[in-house]
Amino acid sequence: xxxxxxxxxxxLLTACAAPEPQTKxxxxxxxxxxxxxxxxxxxxSSGRDVVGxxxxxxxxxxxxxxxxxxxxxxHPEPDRYNWEDxxxxxxxxxKHGMTIIGHCLIWHSQCAPWFFVDEKGDTVSAxxxxxxxxxxxxxxxxRYKGRIRGWDVVNEAILDDGTYRQSPFYRIMGDSFIxxxxxxxxxxxxxxxxxxxxxxxxxxxxxxAYVDLVATxxxxxxxxxxxxxxxxxxxxxxxxxxMERSMQAFIxxxxxxxxxELDVNALPNxxxxxxxxxxxxxxxxxxxxxxxxxxxxxxxxxxxxxGRVQAxxxxxxxxxxxxxxxxxxxxxxxxxxxxxxxxxxxxxxPLLFDRQYRLKPVMDKYLTASxx
Ligand code: XIL
Numbered sequence: 169x170x171x172x173x174x175x176x177x178x179x180l181l182t183a184c185a186a187p188e189p190q191t192k193x194x195x196x197x198x199x200x201x202x203x204x205x206x207x208x209x210x211x212x213s214s215g216r217d218v219v220g221x222x223x224x225x226x227x228x229x230x231x232x233x234x235x236x237x238x239x240x241x242x243h244p245e246p247d248r249y250n251w252e253d254x255x256x257x258x259x260x261x262x263k264h265g266m267t268i269i270g271h272c273l274i275w276h277s278q279c280a281p282w283f284f285v286d287e288k289g290d291t292v293s294a295x296x297x298x299x300x301x302x303x304x305x306x307x308x309x310x311r312y313k314g315r316i317r318g319w320d321v322v323n324e325a326i327l328d329d330g331t332y333r334q335s336p337f338y339r340i341m342g343d344s345f346i347x348x349x350x351x352x353x354x355x356x357x358x359x360x361x362x363x364x365x366x367x368x369x370x371x372x373x374x375x376x377a378y379v380d381l382v383a384t385x386x387x388x389x390x391x392x393x394x395x396x397x398x399x400x401x402x403x404x405x406x407x408x409x410x411m412e413r414s415m416q417a418f419i420x421x422x423x424x425x426x427x428x429e430l431d432v433n434a435l436p437n438x439x440x441x442x443x444x445x446x447x448x449x450x451x452x453x454x455x456x457x458x459x460x461x462x463x464x465x466x467x468x469x470x471x472x473x474x475g476r477v478q479a480x481x482x483x484x485x486x487x488x489x490x491x492x493x494x495x496x497x498x499x500x501x502x503x504x505x506x507x508x509x510x511x512x513x514x515x516x517x518p519l520l521f522d523r524q525y526r527l528k529p530v531m532d533k534y535l536t537a538s539x540x
Contacts, residue, residue: 192535193226194520194535195227197534198485202488202491202493202494203229203492203493203494203495204230204493204494205230205231206224206231206495206496207234207498208224208231208257208260209234209498210253213231220525223500223525224264230266231266231267231268231269232268232320232495233253233257233270233271234498236254237270237271237308238275238279239278239280239283240278240280241253242254242308243308245280249307249308262315267317267493269495270316270318271319271323271365272320272321272323272365273305273321274301274304274323274349275323276324276336277447279336283297284340291336297337297340298341298348305349309353309357313356313360314357318363318394320428321362322346324365324366324367325337325366326366326378328368328374328443328445346381347385347390350390350391350392361492363394365396366395367398367400367429367446368406368445369395369398369411370405370410370411370414378414378418379417379418382422386421386422393424395424395425395426396425397414397427397428398427398428398497399411399427400430401431401476404441405437406444411480411483415483416487419490426494426495427494428495429495429496430495431498431506431519432476432518434465434517434518435506435516451509452510453511454513455511458514461517462515473517473530478530478533496519497518498518500519501516501517501519501521504519
């Protein structure tokens with residue numbers, strides 16, 4: 169007994185001096201600052217990914233659908249909606265008391281091809297497209313009225329140089345498709361928050377274009393709650409000073425901001441420097457040189473990666489009065505879209521949980537800080 173006592177005392181002292189960081193969850197760490205969200209896939213919302221689900225329920229208080237609410241999946245034909253996966257997703261969130269986010273109503277990518285053409289295959293008129301947008305948005309938003317906190321109404325409408333993307337929406341309706349989509353969503357659920365969402369938001373020309381767009385939307389008296397900054401980041405992009413300037417600019421324009429798709433690509437950048445983006449249509453041929461860490465990140469890369477993740481979370485904390493939510497684009501590394509985009513078949517490490525489902529040490533600083 170005499171020999172055990174000092175050990176017990178030491179144990180007690182250690183426990184008091186160093187609170188166990190892993191006992192806190194991510195959502196507890198950021199409680200009162202912003203919602204901690206993640207994108208979930210259909211395996212997760214249907215309960216097939218049991219381990220993934222246990223992490224989602226424990227660490228996150230908000231979810232967004234990774235794919236199942238996108239047009240080509242939820243509305244594949246003019247008169248046919250596929251509700252099954254989207255219903256499950258919403259039920260999953262409700263069952264676990266989470267803030268549910270809808271992604272996304274109007275987006276050029278993963279949009280069903282029928283949307284822009286008539287039975288003969290000719291491009292539809294602005295009036296027809298307007299009606300289709302209205303039907304699409306009102307049917308989906310209406311179905312989940314009161315259950316979804318907010319919608320990414322328009323995704324990726326502006327290019328990195330600040331000009332409008334020449335999407336079929338833009339080519340047929342001009343920039344009026346954006347206020348129109350916002351108005352339709354608001355009519356369908358007046359209590360739902362409405363967002364515009366995009367990548368590369370740190371780029372000055374794109375920032376300015378969104379500031380101007382927000383001003384136009386506000387001048388028309390339309391509802392717009394926040395700008396979604398996707399925050400698909402890499403080891404050398406975005407420039408965090410520019411990222412902060414964009415946050416300041418959007419907040420200064422009178423809207424909140426949120427990081428909606430945060431992940432940090434740990435692998436070599438396949439884009440030309442300065443041309444990084446998150447356009448899903450990119451598809452580079454596999455190249456071994458671009459997949460250098462199949463067995464794990466070297467310490468130096470891991471340390472640098474930690475710095476990138478922390479820089480983003482530190483920004484969210486700094487502006488937390490105006491940051492509604494930080495959502496990561498997936499839960500654990502194995503399931504990230506970045507293993508296959510923009511190059512298929514790489515082993516990437518972009519998320520907060522590793523391939524063994526362990527929360528990465530990068531978050532310890534926040535878990536510990538919130539424990540004090
Ligand atoms: C991605 C999904 O993660 C992939 O599973 C899918 O194959 C392509 O789309 N910006 C967005 C998201 O707004 O919807 C995209 O999600 C990633 C880029």
